Amino acid sequence: MKWREIFGRRRDEEITEEIEAHLRMAAQDRIEQGESPEDARYGAARELGNVMAVKEAIRDVWISRAMQELAQDLRLAVRVLTKSPGFSVAAIALIALGIGGNAAIFSMINAVFHKPMAGVHADNLVSLGIMKDGHQDDPGNSYANYVDYVAQTKTLRPMLARGWDRFTVTLDKGSYGVWGTLVTTNYFETLGIKTAKGRPFTEAEGRLDASGLVAVISHNLWQEAFQEAEDIVGRKITLNGHPATIVGVAPERFRGPQVGERNDVWVPLLSYARIHRMEPALHGRVLFRDSIGVELIARLAPGVSLSQARAEFDTISKRLEAAYPEANKGVSVLVVPYSALGPGITQVRVFMKIIMVVAFLAMLIVCANIANLMLSRAVFRQREIAVRKSLGAARGRILRMLMAEGMALSFAALAAALLMAHWASKGLLHLASQDAGRALDVDFSLDWRVAGYALALAVLSTLAFTAAPAIRAWRQDPLPWLKAGEQGVLRGRSRLSSALVVAQLALCAVLITGAGLAYRSQYLINHLAFHYETDHLALVTVGTAGSATDAEQHVALLERLRERLRATPGVLAVSYARIPPLRGGVPLGLVKGGAVLEPIPADANSVGPDFLRALGVVPFEGRGISETDRAGTTRIAVVNQNLARALWPGQSAIGQSFTFDGGKQMAEVVGVVPNATYTDLQEGERRNVFFLAERQSPAHPGETPLYVRCAGSLDRIAPALRAAIRETDARVPVFNLGGMEADIRDQTGPVLMIATLLTVFAGGALVLAAIGLYAVIAFNMSRRTRDFGIRIALGASYRQIVGAVLREGLVITGIGLAAGFALDVAGAKALGSLLYGISGTDGPTYLGVFVLLGTVSLIACYLPARRAAMVDPMQALREE
Amino acid sequence: MLILETLRWGAQHGYGISQAIRAGSNEVLQVETGSLYPALHRLEKRGWIRSEWKSSANKQRAKYYRLTAAGRKQLAQERSRWGQMVEAIGALMRPRGSEVKS
Numbered sequence: 001m002k003w004r005e006i007f008g009r010r011r012d013e014e015i016t017e018e019i020e021a022h023l024r025m026a027a028q029d030r031i032e033q034g035e036s037p038e039d040a041r042y043g044a045a046r047e048l049g050n051v052m053a054v055k056e057a058i059r060d061v062w063i064s065r066a067m068q069e070l071a072q073d074l075r076l077a078v079r080v081l082t083k084s085p086g087f088s089v090a091a092i093a094l095i096a097l098g099i100g101g102n103a104a105i106f107s108m109i110n111a112v113f114h115k116p117m118a119g120v121h122a123d124n125l126v127s128l129g130i131m132k133d134g135h136q137d138d139p140g141n142s143y144a145n146y147v148d149y150v151a152q153t154k155t156l157r158p159m160l161a162r163g164w165d166r167f168t169v170t171l172d173k174g175s176y177g178v179w180g181t182l183v184t185t186n187y188f189e190t191l192g193i194k195t196a197k198g199r200p201f202t203e204a205e206g207r208l209d210a211s212g213l214v215a216v217i218s219h220n221l222w223q224e225a226f227q228e229a230e231d232i233v234g235r236k237i238t239l240n241g242h243p244a245t246i247v248g249v250a251p252e253r254f255r256g257p258q259v260g261e262r263n264d265v266w267v268p269l270l271s272y273a274r275i276h277r278m279e280p281a282l283h284g285r286v287l288f289r290d291s292i293g294v295e296l297i298a299r300l301a302p303g304v305s306l307s308q309a310r311a312e313f314d315t316i317s318k319r320l321e322a323a324y325p326e327a328n329k330g331v332s333v334l335v336v337p338y339s340a341l342g343p344g345i346t347q348v349r350v351f352m353k354i355i356m357v358v359a360f361l362a363m364l365i366v367c368a369n370i371a372n373l374m375l376s377r378a379v380f381r382q383r384e385i386a387v388r389k390s391l392g393a394a395r396g397r398i399l400r401m402l403m404a405e406g407m408a409l410s411f412a413a414l415a416a417a418l419l420m421a422h423w424a425s426k427g428l429l430h431l432a433s434q435d436a437g438r439a440l441d442v443d444f445s446l447d448w449r450v451a452g453y454a455l456a457l458a459v460l461s462t463l464a465f466t467a468a469p470a471i472r473a474w475r476q477d478p479l480p481w482l483k484a485g486e487q488g489v490l491r492g493r494s495r496l497s498s499a500l501v502v503a504q505l506a507l508c509a510v511l512i513t514g515a516g517l518a519y520r521s522q523y524l525i526n527h528l529a530f531h532y533e534t535d536h537l538a539l540v541t542v543g544t545a546g547s548a549t550d551a552e553q554h555v556a557l558l559e560r561l562r563e564r565l566r567a568t569p570g571v572l573a574v575s576y577a578r579i580p581p582l583r584g585g586v587p588l589g590l591v592k593g594g595a596v597l598e599p600i601p602a603d604a605n606s607v608g609p610d611f612l613r614a615l616g617v618v619p620f621e622g623r624g625i626s627e628t629d630r631a632g633t634t635r636i637a638v639v640n641q642n643l644a645r646a647l648w649p650g651q652s653a654i655g656q657s658f659t660f661d662g663g664k665q666m667a668e669v670v671g672v673v674p675n676a677t678y679t680d681l682q683e684g685e686r687r688n689v690f691f692l693a694e695r696q697s698p699a700h701p702g703e704t705p706l707y708v709r710c711a712g713s714l715d716r717i718a719p720a721l722r723a724a725i726r727e728t729d730a731r732v733p734v735f736n737l738g739g740m741e742a743d744i745r746d747q748t749g750p751v752l753m754i755a756t757l758l759t760v761f762a763g764g765a766l767v768l769a770a771i772g773l774y775a776v777i778a779f780n781m782s783r784r785t786r787d788f789g790i791r792i793a794l795g796a797s798y799r800q801i802v803g804a805v806l807r808e809g810l811v812i813t814g815i816g817l818a819a820g821f822a823l824d825v826a827g828a829k830a831l832g833s834l835l836y837g838i839s840g841t842d843g844p845t846y847l848g849v850f851v852l853l854g855t856v857s858l859i860a861c862y863l864p865a866r867r868a869a870m871v872d873p874m875q876a877l878r879e880e
Numbered sequence: 881m882l883i884l885e886t887l888r889w890g891a892q893h894g895y896g897i898s899q900a901i902r903a904g905s906n907e908v909l910q911v912e913t914g915s916l917y918p919a920l921h922r923l924e925k926r927g928w929i930r931s932e933w934k935s936s937a938n939k940q941r942a943k944y945y946r947l948t949a950a951g952r953k954q955l956a957q958e959r960s961r962w963g964q965m966v967e968a969i970g971a972l973m974r975p976r977g978s979e980v981k982s
Contacts, residue, residue, distance in 0.1 A: 014943070018917065049912070049913065
């Protein structure tokens with residue numbers, strides 16, 4: 001049935017005209033039979049009966065009764081709501097905020113979870129994750145397993161493998177540090193990407209015995225390094241010191257299939273590994289079955305369903321587990337639909353889930369609040385409803401009337417909310433881009449999914465907040481309301497609305513606790529005992545692969561850089577390490593020596609001379625690593641106090657030796673340093689740590705962080721540092737240059753963002769909960785004015801009355817807080833993974849929340865309590 | 881069914897239909913005008929009749945109804961059902977031997 005037919009006037013007019021024609025013709029006949037015109041008209045009309053009733057009956061034929069009543073209900077609802085504009089505007093604004101906030105956050109999550117990266121053809125595309133011993137693990141797999149998967153699968157075709165690497169691109173003008181991906185040759189074909197220029201790789205180019213190295217470069221690199229040269233295909237480019245031929249340029253916005261990828265070059269994995277046969281890490285990536293160097297994406301073969309692919313990979317996983325029990329024990333492949341976020345459990349996922357839950361909790365609080373508002377309105381409308389009932393309105397009809405009011409509110413709010421969500425998601429994108437220091441290439445626009453989600457929220461919230469008044473109306477017995485006056489029988493309301501306030505307080509407690517935890521964790525980070533100075537420490541990540549070809553050249557280059565940088569004015573000390581601070585340690589296995597019988601875990605880093613001075617750590621005992629610790633001398637190490645105490649309790653560690661790397665290597669301790677936050681932000685001082693001399697066992701060329709201790713501001717000295725590096729060797733690119741403090745901020749950014757977000761939501765929730773509590777108490781008071789009047793007349797003191805009212809409010813608060821804390825403890829684990837230094841059940845935070853909510857509810861209850869105690873008994877008694 | 885029957889011979893407007901039924905049944909059946917129009921609209925909604933505005937014999941605009949193919953089929957069905965019913969009721973009402981036919 002068309003909208004026009006329901007609400008339009010055309011059919012009505014036709015019906016009227018038809019009836020009129022009938023009357024005219026009937027009258028005509030009567031006149032012809034000899035009646036007077038007046039009698040004829042009258043007779044014809046009498047014959048027809050009630051014109052209105054006939055019209056109504058005809059209309060009913062076309063429009064179902066329910067539809068008509070719905071329209072009626074909606075009209076009535078709009079009329080009722082416009083009668084109390086204050087309430088309506090407040091309610092609509094609240095719901096709009098709730099739905100809008102949710103929709104904005106949902107659109108962000110939608111963008112990341114459901115939209116493919118630019119250029120990727122996502123139909124039937126799947127990612128292959130890893131399940132290890134029943135838990136989802138990092139999706140890194142081995143190339144050896146990949147080869148077996150490809151040989152055995154019939155459901156996934158084609159399938160690609162890819163692994164990331166830093167690349168030094170050397171051109172005539174200097175070197176670029178870029179990200180690149182080592183790929184199987186079907187990479188572009190699998191993702192459905194056509195090159196903008198040239199072609200993707202051929203199968204032959206990916207073989208181990210391929211004659212030379214080929215590369216596909218990004219549109220970005222083509223623009224910046226080659227000025228969009230038309231003859232780009234066939235030109236040479238030097239990647240990590242090896243010449244490669246450019247065969248193609250990727251399409252403009254494509255930088256990789258996953259969020260955050262910024263690839264500028266792609267090279268075939270096998271031929272690159274062959275050229276780089278000196279590099280053990282890369283070698284391992286190709287050869288070892290326990291490597292986690294590649295991630296896999298595949299497309300379902302035509303006509304194959306996801307569950308078929310899953311079933312097949314369960315068998316393949318079992319087969320490979322049986323064939324290679326050492327590497328594949330407990331490992332199975334998880335086939336999931338492709339998403340730009342990748343198949344792993346990332347911090348991003350946890351983060352987004354938390355935001356989603358927070359927004360949803362806020363929505364629940366809004367609903368509880370509106371329900372309470374509706375409930376208090378319903379009380380004042382109970383007489384109206386009683387009258388309706390007694391005039392014969394069915395219960396269902398009254399229910400529908402209340403629903404229609406809720407619906408009118410929700411849908412008005414929905415329109416506002418979608419508008420708000422549109423702006424909010426734009427704002428979020430802007431914020432996130434600023435945070436990341438570059439424009440994020442994520443499409444946050446509202447699509448049908450977001451609109452559907454908002455609509456569902458609107459419907460659900462309507463149900464949620466109309467349920468309470470509807471239940472009341474359903475149960476209500478109309479009789480007493482017709483007999484008594486307004487003041488007569490306001491009873492039995494408080495339990496339902498008290499329950500709603502309890503719910504609000506509980507949810508509010510959850511949000512405030514979350515915010516509190518996040519802030520406390522942030523505070524702890526800001527006041528972390530690093531035991532060294534984090535300011536005035538610059539971290540400069542350089543790539544040596546474009547200049548050095550082996551380990552000796554690598555370390556010689558680092559020494560040259562160190563010398564040159566140290567001569568720069570404003571630089572106090574310079575060193576280098578394998579791994580930047582707070583990024584874990586070099587995997588060197590367990591440590592054994594001294595008093596311990598079983599090997600113990602320890603983090604290691606291999607560092608250059610002057611490392612302790614650059615970091616700003618003074619050894620307790622002995623010395624740091626110096627320039628004399630070079631190849632050919634005794635392997636030495638500096639250990640932290642934890643490790644010294646664990647291995648040689650009660651004696652000096654200096655001169656002792658220990659083994660590591662499964663007993664294959666050994667070092668003598670020359671210094672002991674304080675327990676500081678070297679390798680891990682969260683565990684910090686609790687870990688065992690030792691430092692080795694890089695020059696005694698140098699690494700292969702690659703990405704290396706330089707630690708530069710400066711006297712003045714980092715911003716001022718940064719250009720001088722870059723210039724010094726360029727002068728030393730123009731083939732060494734600077735991947736990254738930043739302060740240690742900024743680095744820590746980056747790592748703790750998510751917590752701060754959650755803290756901010758939670759604070760906004762928690763603040764709003766607190767205000768709403770306080771208003772809710774106040775409203776309930778105040779309402780109960782006004783209802784009991786007479787009661788209090790009598791009590792006061794009988795001699796109750798101010799204190800007694802206030803006490804009685806406060807008790808009522810505090811019972812509600814108490815129950816709400818208890819419920820909230822119970823929820824907190826249940827959700828603590830989820831939040832815990834994002835917190836630093838504290839667990840999700842941090843005592844002081846809970847205490848703070850208790851005090852805050854307690855105070856707020858005391859104030860909310862005290863105001864009505866005071867009013868109750870000030871009641872003039874004479875007036876109260878006379879009121880009826 | 882009466883309405884459908886009336887429309888069997890061509891299009892007619894509401895008033896005409898009521899007159900036709902009255903005349904056709906020798907004034908025995910009087911369709912109550914109040915229920916005639918809702919009935920017409922119900923038939924139209926079911927697709928058995930179709931309506932259009934036309935000028936009547938004396939130059940007045942009126943809504944004419946005509947049978948559709950579906951309506952014709954329906955009429956045929958109802959006629960045969962009606963026939964069966966008349967027979968059945970007739971058989972029941974027929975006096976068993978002794979009683980006098982009224």
